[in-house]
Amino acid sequence: MAHLELITQLGDEVEDASEETFLLFSQETPSSQNLGIIDDRAPLLALTIGKRDLTIRQAPTVLNSTREGGTTGAVVWKVTPRFATWLASPDNLLFRTSVLSQNSTVLEIGAGIAGVVPALLAPLIKHYIATDQSYALKLLRENIVANSITQVGSNRAQQKTPRRVKVEAARNVDVLPLDWETDDVQSLLRSNDASRKGVDLVVACDCIYNYALIKPFVQTCMDVCRMRGSDDNSDDKPTVCVVAQQLRQPDVFEEWLAEFGRAFRTWRVPDDVLTPELRENSGFVLHMGILKR
Secondary structure: OOOOOHHHHHHHOOHHHHHHHHHHHOOOOOOOOOHHHHHHOOOEEEEEEOOOOEEEEHHHHHHOOOOOOOHHHHEEEOOOHHHHHHHHHOHHHHHHOOOOOOOOOHHHHHEOOOOOOHHHHHHHHHHEEEOOOOHHHHHHHHHHHHHHEEOOOOOOOOOOOEEEEEEOOOOEEEEEEOOOOOOHHHHHHOOOOOOOOOOOEEEOOOOOOHHHHHHHHHHHHHHHHOOOOOOOOOOOOOOOEEEEOOOOOOHHHHHHHHHHHHHEEEOOHHHHHHHHHHHOOOOOEEEEEEEEO
């Protein structure tokens, strides 16, 4: 069976959305968690992730606007740097089990303006595709390009003569418009020559925050995963889907998990393969899915 080593390390599948929701929302959530935005007023946000110093341009005015279709992608959310740190770590589960490699393609859904995940992961893989609604794409591109050259070291203040290294994060990243509710993701990928072999991994950070988004989000994940193993693209290595979330509304979460579980074999990523800031009682959770055949 494809990805047998991955499945073995993930442990038991999530079988009951109600039980999983109860277990997760019974955890102690940090009192400082709030809505989950790092800083909703800063037009410029400085982040240090491992040895990478990133500078992210945000759009607070867009966040607070009345734009139809949502504005949550205009700022950086707390789960994103945590997820990026875990995903790009040298001993990450997905690299150890060969889900990801230097030849992999990754698709991010609902990337927002941050560009944090591609900045860290793109240098380690072959192709990264970041997608979101059109309003977020200009800043997303700018942030990815700006952070393709970065300082080495975890603390700028301690570096009297910072050494700069070139990080190949922009050259192999495509930024594409995708609205889950209106766009056909398979057509989008075909038109950009990204569908011939499908993608190895689909990732999403904090994309589920109301009921209306649940069905189109899950359908988009399904459509991407079906591109591998369909028609002439037969491959015994399925696309893996990873969804990172902050625990906020149990009812919305449970409905999402139930919908996701109808189409995907689903696992909660266990603490022993996570970084500390994503483990139990952190207020965040990662679920992994493989499309049911």
